[in-house]
Amino acid sequence: MKIENEDALDDLIICHQCHTLHEEVPIQDGSKALCRECGTVLYRYDSKLIDHGLALSLTALIFFALANLFPIVKIELLGHEQFITIPKTFMTLFEQGFYIVGLLCAFLIFLFPLMVFTLYTAVFLLLKLRRGRQLTKELLVLLSYALKWNMSDIFLISILVALVKLIGYAQIDMGVAFWALLVYVAIDIYLTKQIHLSEIWMLRKRIYEEQER
Numbered sequence: 001m002k003i004e005n006e007d008a009l010d011d012l013i014i015c016h017q018c019h020t021l022h023e024e025v026p027i028q029d030g031s032k033a034l035c036r037e038c039g040t041v042l043y044r045y046d047s048k049l050i051d052h053g054l055a056l057s058l059t060a061l062i063f064f065a066l067a068n069l070f071p072i073v074k075i076e077l078l079g080h081e082q083f084i085t086i087p088k089t090f091m092t093l094f095e096q097g098f099y100i101v102g103l104l105c106a107f108l109i110f111l112f113p114l115m116v117f118t119l120y121t122a123v124f125l126l127l128k129l130r131r132g133r134q135l136t137k138e139l140l141v142l143l144s145y146a147l148k149w150n151m152s153d154i155f156l157i158s159i160l161v162a163l164v165k166l167i168g169y170a171q172i173d174m175g176v177a178f179w180a181l182l183v184y185v186a187i188d189i190y191l192t193k194q195i196h197l198s199e200i201w202m203l204r205k206r207i208y209e210e211q212e213r
């Protein structure tokens with residue numbers, strides 16, 4: 001089915017809990033709209049969300065850079081020392097001829113996480129500057145696709161599992177990048193769970209509507 005006027009759908013909102021359809025009404029800054037049927041929070045309006053989100057996504061990018069530049073762990077086995085870094089994990093796969101796995105790994109633990117937080121930073125920055133009406137729309141759509149493929153949290157868990165298995169066989173020292181990755185994943189989970197994309201979408205609509213007046 002082809003929707004004639006997609007903008008008309010922007011004014012409707014569905015409750016995630018009971019699936020009641022509501023018409024979106026403007027609310028005051030700092031308040032939230034609740035579902036009439038079940039009381040679930042439908043949306044919030046908080047103009048501070050932009051500064052908050054921008055600060056978080058910039059911090060995440062810094063920690064992501066640290067996580068990639070320094071070794072995650074140092075493994076010492078029979079007097080032989082080895083440093084493991086994020087780029088090294090997929091580069092080793094390439095060197096050993098596992099091109100498809102290496103490529104997949106490079107996308108899931110490096111390119112998508114980098115893309116997600118670069119997109120977050122760009123969107124929040126544009127919203128703060130109140131510019132790029134069309135661009136923010138496209139970036140948010142791209143972000144919704146990229147978010148599904150960011151697997152840093154799964155990578156962190158797999159490192160922990162691998163390290164637990166190595167305990168007793170080798171001496172393991174956590175590197176700077178391990179703690180940086182931990183902070184990065186914490187921000188990642190907080191940002192994606194706390195600030196829903198639909199909230200940024202609404203904030204965007206509101207900002208550009210205010211601008212038109």
Ligand SMILES: [Zn+2]
Nearest residue numbers: 015018035038
């Ligand atoms: Zn409801």
